[in-house]
Amino acid sequence: MSKLALNGGPRLRTQPFHRWPHWGEAERRALEAVLDAGSWGGYPAPNRFAAAFAEQFAAAVDAAWGVCCTNGSVAIELALQAAGIGPGDEVIVPAYTFVATASSVAFCRATPVFCDVEPARYCIDPAAAEAAITERTRAIIVVHLACNMADMDAIGALAKKHDLVLIEDGAHAHGHRWNGRGAGSLGDLATFSFQTSKLLTAGEGGIVTGNDPILRDRVASLVNCGRKEPGWDGFEGQMLGKNSRITEFQAALLSAQLARLDEQTARRQERTARLEARLAGMPGIGFTERDPRNDRRAIYQFIVKYDPASFDGLPRDRFLEALRAEGVPAEGDFYVPLFRDELFAMDPRTNPIAGGDFDLEAFSAPVATRAAYEEAIWLPHELFLGSEADVDAIADAFAKVRESRAELSA
Numbered sequence: 288m289s290k291l292a293l294n295g296g297p298r299l300r301t302q303p304f305h306r307w308p309h310w311g312e313a314e315r316r317a318l319e320a321v322l323d324a325g326s327w328g329g330y331p332a333p334n335r336f337a338a339a340f341a342e343q344f345a346a347a348v349d350a351a352w353g354v355c356c357t358n359g360s361v362a363i364e365l366a367l368q369a370a371g372i373g374p375g376d377e378v379i380v381p382a383y384t385f386v387a388t389a390s391s392v393a394f395c396r397a398t399p400v401f402c403d404v405e406p407a408r409y410c411i412d413p414a415a416a417e418a419a420i421t422e423r424t425r426a427i428i429v430v431h432l433a434c435n436m437a438d439m440d441a442i443g444a445l446a447k448k449h450d451l452v453l454i455e456d457g458a459h460a461h462g463h464r465w466n467g468r469g470a471g472s473l474g475d476l477a478t479f480s481f482q483t484s485k486l487l488t489a490g491e492g493g494i495v496t497g498n499d500p501i502l503r504d505r506v507a508s509l510v511n512c513g514r515k516e517p518g519w520d521g522f523e524g525q526m527l528g529k530n531s532r533i534t535e536f537q538a539a540l541l542s543a544q545l546a547r548l549d550e551q552t553a554r555r556q557e558r559t560a561r562l563e564a565r566l567a568g569m570p571g572i573g574f575t576e577r578d579p580r581n582d583r584r585a586i587y588q589f590i591v592k593y594d595p596a597s598f599d600g601l602p603r604d605r606f607l608e609a610l611r612a613e614g615v616p617a618e619g620d621f622y623v624p625l626f627r628d629e630l631f632a633m634d635p636r637t638n639p640i641a642g643g644d645f646d647l648e649a650f651s652a653p654v655a656t657r658a659a660y661e662e663a664i665w666l667p668h669e670l671f672l673g674s675e676a677d678v679d680a681i682a683d684a685f686a687k688v689r690e691s692r693a694e695l696s697a
């Protein structure tokens with residue numbers, strides 16, 4: 288008789304895990320406050336709740352300023368545009384990330400250049416980034432991924448040496464710290480997403496943070512249809528901006544969510560440490576390595592590394608099918624290596640970079656490719672907001688599927 292739920296056996300975990308998003312009275316009061324204020328939109332920009340949240344968030348990440356916007360994809364585009372990236376420019380991006388990290392470059396009519404990630408931490412590989420620099424390179428976007436931060440010392444030095452704009456894509460990074468400083472304050476500009484799954488959420492939303500006041504004025508103008516408010520005199524001329532303003536409802540929700548972030552970060556750290564301890568020693572199961580300079584870790588999607596060879600050749604995705612059937616939500620193909628994404632091979636009439644001198648075949652990123660198709664198991668962060676028993680159920684499900692793996696290859 289088979290034991291695995293996938294084959295009709297009893298399901299190991301029948302209870303739901305912790306709910307996400309998480310909210311309470313604070314969020315209810317925040318929404319009511321906006322309702323009663325009667326000024327719900329982002330104009331005049333920044334409106335009251337958006338200005339307050341931007342200040343709170345910037346302070347939390349040690350940045351001098353923050354400008355809210357509609358989402359994390361737009362935030363990257365705004366950062367690139369404010370930095371003056373445009374046609375003919377190349378921007379180095381990691382190959383292992385969400386499509387928006389690179390499509391935002393295409394929206395600026397610049398060319399994304401995909402670069403491999405480090406095997407230990409899945410963040411951009413500084414040596415590969417340096418090798419990708421040409422005379423057209425103008426910027427590097429790092430993505431803090433897999434509960435890790437990009438090596439900001441090495442990438443910061445590289446950006447300085449080659450006079451490149453450094454942008455942190457912090458969509459997974461709310462709460463990370465590097466040598467005591469917040470992710471979001473370490474480059475020229477940084478961007479965050481507040482989309483539903485993110486560590487800080489209002490359903491949708493985004494922010495750009497930074498330290499340079501001129502870049503702040505440029506981003507603020509771009510967000511607000513290119514308006515140049517009195518006092519925003521740090522740049523010449525006018526910006527070609529759209530309405531990318533956040534609503535007051537979103538901003539008020541985000542202030543309430545921000546007040547919960549530190550406690551949630553600590554809880555996720557405790558729970559993921561428990562999972563690591565429980566899975567330690569299981570053949571074929573490992574974790575990304577921790578960089579001691581990353582002195583506080585944000586746990587967005589927790590990564591478990593899977594080695595098919597130690598599972599008698601059982602492919603990761605088959606293992607995950609069985610794990611999900613036991614009641615543990617886990618994904619493998621969270622991201623594909625971006626140079627394999629059809630988007631970048633599209634019709635040149637709809638994709639500004641396709642069809643030019645953009646040769647997808649030229650890219651190779653063995654670490655990102657192995658992570659995407661064979662190795663990485665992504666566990667959503669809300670699994671680690673609940674009880675120790677929740678974590679034990681995850682570990683038990685891994686053990687159950689491992690022990691019964693012969694059932695899966697039959």
Ligand SMILES: Cc1ncc(COP(=O)(O)O)c(C=O)c1O
Nearest residue numbers: 358359360385387458480481482
């Ligand atoms: C790494 C990364 N960058 C950018 C984004 C874009 O954020 P949004 O969905 O808010 O546009 C995401 C969101 O999923 C992301 O994961």
